[in-house]
Amino acid sequence: MDKNLFEASLTGNVQALNELLHKDKLILDRVSLTRFNETPLHIAAMRGHLDFVKVLLREKPTLAMSLDSVRRTPLHVASAGGHMEIARELLQVMSAEGCGFRDQDGRTPLYLAVKNEELEIIKLLIQKNPDLGREILQENGETILHTCIYYNSLEALKLLCQLWNEDELAMVKDGNENTLLHLATVHKQVQTVKYLLQIPSIRTNENSVNGQGLTALDVLDHHPRDFEALEIRTLLMEANFSRSKDVKSFQTSQNVTNLENKPKGWYLNTNANWLEKQRGVLILATIVVATTSFYSGLHPPGGTFTNSRDGPLGNAVKTEPDIGPFSDFVIKNTIIMIFSLMILVVLLSGVPLRNKFCLWVLNVASVCIIFLVTATYLTEIANMSPDTWVNPTTLFMCWIWMLLCLLFALSHTIFFLTWVVKKLLKARKSDQIGV
Template identity: 75%
Template sequence: MDKILFKASLTGNVQVLNELLAQDELILDRVSLIRVSETPLHIAALRGHNDFAKILLHKKPTLAMSLDSSRQTPLHLAAAAGHVEIARELLHVTSAEGCRFCDKDGRTPLYLAAKNEQLEIIKLLIETKPDFCKELQENGETILHTCIFYNRFEAFKLLCQLWNEDELAILKDRNGNTLLHLAAVHKQVQTVKYLLQKSSIRTNKNVVNKHGFTALDVLDHYPRDFDALGIRTLLLEANVQRAKHVKSFQTDESASSQNVTSNNKPNGNWLEKQRGILILATIVVATTSFYSGLHPPGGTFTDSKDGPLGNAVKTEPDVGPFSDFVIQNTIIMVLSLMIFVVLLSGIPLRNTFCLWVLNLATLCIMFFVAVTYLVEIANMSPDTWVNGLTVIMCFAWMLLCLLFAFIHTIFFITWVVKKLLKARTRTQMRNNNPINGV
């Protein structure tokens, strides 16, 4: 008879259920005592058999708190599957503790509803148990943290109504991350935009977590992609700062104003703000050199039998000038791609070594652009004659590039020497003062 009951619960056959109850009034009592996995109510809640579930609850309300092998109640299953009517019936007979009950993984019915973005279930729980929805979960976080973790934006917006703006600004997880921190970490552009629209979030935008990071700082510790670049732009537009700048501002306002001035230099925040534009510029340069390599000056012989693309016209009198052009063009393309990779990798542009490499690569590109331009102009001119002013300007530009490269290298070497001397001094002081070192 038990097998017939469970088969009826799979199909939601109310007629068979009524017949079984008429034949044996204790059948539900035996099921709740003997069954160690799903009860018929679990199956009805999962399948969405409303009438079947109502009869079971009417005959034996205690089935609402029965547990399956995962320690889930029927309300867990109805919430996860989005069966609103069954969830409403279960809430009528379930106590507040039943709503708070966690399965073996510490998940409440609200957790499962948020994870699966069952908006109608969430609305029902908010209407019937608003205080429960605001309670902390077993991991010490709120349901809003769960929504961000699973990227459930609509559920997040719906549940945000339970908290006022001031409360939203101070909600933190165990690591001290605010909602803005988490949205940035999980690269949720919509959520970041939504949070920054709230005045209290903007007021507390520079809060640091337990590791001393602001929402802008945490982006540096995760892989860089276009979502991360978009979030970085949003945070910078909202004037979110790095933790070290926030601390300097709090300790000394005048010193902070000087830092802001220095950070406007090309090696400061300016580069971070312009990272996306720099990436686009490197793509354009690399694409242009790639195109120039396949379509060299003078074109190609399309009827050549030496290769499917045809020989370059420049190779006809002498292959030497064409070989030089290919080398110069390849250097420009490879250096552009190298800069693109460095920018896209997310390495902080305040890093002195990174700045030195980017500066040298950029100056090399500018140098070889001028060299290639001058050589190709000469090759296209009668008897390789080039206007004197053009030659002077090109050579002046190449010398300027070499001068700047030399200056940046000197600055970099000076920085390395200072770092080594400081490290050596600290080591000597530690050796001379073993007690302080301990």
């Protein structure tokens, strides 16, 4: 930037600016071609030189959208500095979209005006573009209302809340699902809490929780207790706000009542929450079964010939008289191990166990494991007995148990297919209605 132009901008010397423009009519045009931190308009807006700004905008209005080294427009500078008249002049030559331009930190002129609670500039900005007051400022869902609370700008909050529907104010949340009341409570802003509680939708939404499952009253329990916290606690309790544990207890009692009034069902109305709670136990059980089958495969019944030359680990003793029973044992044991590992993968994947298909797969796989364990036990008992003789009572109990396993798997499969058919028919009926 020309040295004389810089000094004129710094002092707001309009006469010097006019002389420079008279000598060199392209001096402002060359500004955009020069490396600089701020343009003359940035400097004049920062120092509050209104007359100097007027001349610059008259000679070159496009300077209003020029950017400094951190991508701020002159309107950013004027808004942060509280120079209302300069902001007014800039808004006259800027578009509605231009006054919402974001710098490299994602901050708009409205953000900077709210930060310093420049109410008159806030009014100018939202008059130019009312959508600025409803814009999402950050990727985490933060709005300008959250900014008001972060900087304790209560008057700015009151002004901007007028741009929102009353019901929307209760549902405005940031990326951590904190409502405006959550944030005001976290920052212990007593006056802000009082103002928010005057809004009916916020007052009636007393059980709203954030991403951590905490109500506004819960938040106070995680911060030091002082006079502000005590006063806010009193305000919330007088407004009938509750803690999350009290809300859950109330909801649980309602759910129990609703369940008692619901028609009972076996599969189509199954609630698999109990299975979710037992996920850890199921993981441990499948690990034990998989480990046991793995050990049995390496240490088959009857042991091995350790001095055998046919394999590094030795041949199984059972292969000596007849390899057929041993192959049968290996197949059953492998299926048990694979099915156990399959169930373990499903449990570790985090798939919701209340999913009907997932529940059916786990049931059938578990029944297969139980069936094969029983069959393998019966076979090995017979192989260890003289002439493969098995006590009739043992044989009867094993066969009955295996039959029950098959019936259990078949019944679950039938009910699962029934559920699938009903879903498909319902979807087809909906499509026909839509057509």
